[in-house]
Amino acid sequence: MISRRQFLSFMGGGFIASAALSTYAFAIEPLYRLRLTTYRIAPPNWSTGLNLRVAVIADIHACKPWMTLERIEEIVAQTNDLKPDVTLLLGDYSSGMTLVTDHVHSADWGPALGKLEASLGVYSILGNHDWWEDKTAQQAGHGPTFGQLALQREGIPVLENDAVRLIKDDRAFWVAGLGDQLALRPHRRYGRRNWQGMDDLDGTLAKITDTAPVLLMAHEPDIFPRIPHRVSLTLSGHTHGGQIRLFGYSPVVPSRYKNRYAYGHVVENGRHLIVSGGLGCSIAPVRLGSPPEIVLLELGNGPAA
Numbered sequence: 001m002i003s004r005r006q007f008l009s010f011m012g013g014g015f016i017a018s019a020a021l022s023t024y025a026f027a028i029e030p031l032y033r034l035r036l037t038t039y040r041i042a043p044p045n046w047s048t049g050l051n052l053r054v055a056v057i058a059d060i061h062a063c064k065p066w067m068t069l070e071r072i073e074e075i076v077a078q079t080n081d082l083k084p085d086v087t088l089l090l091g092d093y094s095s096g097m098t099l100v101t102d103h104v105h106s107a108d109w110g111p112a113l114g115k116l117e118a119s120l121g122v123y124s125i126l127g128n129h130d131w132w133e134d135k136t137a138q139q140a141g142h143g144p145t146f147g148q149l150a151l152q153r154e155g156i157p158v159l160e161n162d163a164v165r166l167i168k169d170d171r172a173f174w175v176a177g178l179g180d181q182l183a184l185r186p187h188r189r190y191g192r193r194n195w196q197g198m199d200d201l202d203g204t205l206a207k208i209t210d211t212a213p214v215l216l217m218a219h220e221p222d223i224f225p226r227i228p229h230r231v232s233l234t235l236s237g238h239t240h241g242g243q244i245r246l247f248g249y250s251p252v253v254p255s256r257y258k259n260r261y262a263y264g265h266v267v268e269n270g271r272h273l274i275v276s277g278g279l280g281c282s283i284a285p286v287r288l289g290s291p292p293e294i295v296l297l298e299l300g301n302g303p304a305a
Helices: 004-032 069-081 106-113 128-132 135-140 146-153 201-205 221-226
Strands: 035-042 052-057 086-089 122-124 162-168 171-177 214-217 233-236 264-268 271-275 293-304
Touching (some): 069 106, 069 293, 122 171, 171 201, 221 271
Parallel strands (some): 171 214, 214 233
């Protein structure tokens, strides 16, 4: 039979462990962790001899104290140190949280992202929070959002259902970007009963005019089952790896597919998807087992798909 002292000792140990875990999840991992996650793969339909180095940044969610201007500048510097051929921004630059001490305005995070450097350019898409936090765009039912304008002022193209053809070592490839799939929220005042997306997959792929490989940016990974084999690699964010991820499982994932597309490199029927765990926090300022990450893709250097 357990004694009172043993019981109190057990409870005290549990309380200390819980407090330590909570402190780590709220104050350490989201604020001070930053890892580099590297994928070395040769995607389907990839051109022989095309070796491409791609840096991927997702879900910044600029706000204080979790993602300050100084932390964004640190992320930009570390990304530049990777010497990428292309840097891709997967959306959700705006906060997305109410538990903040202050917001970091697009007038500040825009110029910080404007310092990103890549030999073939920096390209971006928008995320759901870039739409949701722009009340003018929500009411009008269209953009441009303040986030889009901030990126464009810094010379960063926003690929809203658009594609651009690039050349590396005399070999062509495409970078394409979808509009956000959850852009406009249902709202009686605006006369909308249902969610409305800005994505146009067919229209985007119609702009690709040759057989060169395609990298497709789509903020939410839920569109992946619709992506054709023509696309070599789909890149998504949005899920944050669930923000809490233990033993490869996330209890809460903002996706109708749950853990199927929560995080990492997913291969289905020969099609490839990489979901970044992102950098910031959404809804609640907590990360546990899913530290903020910059993703580096080394394409063409891995084994054949």
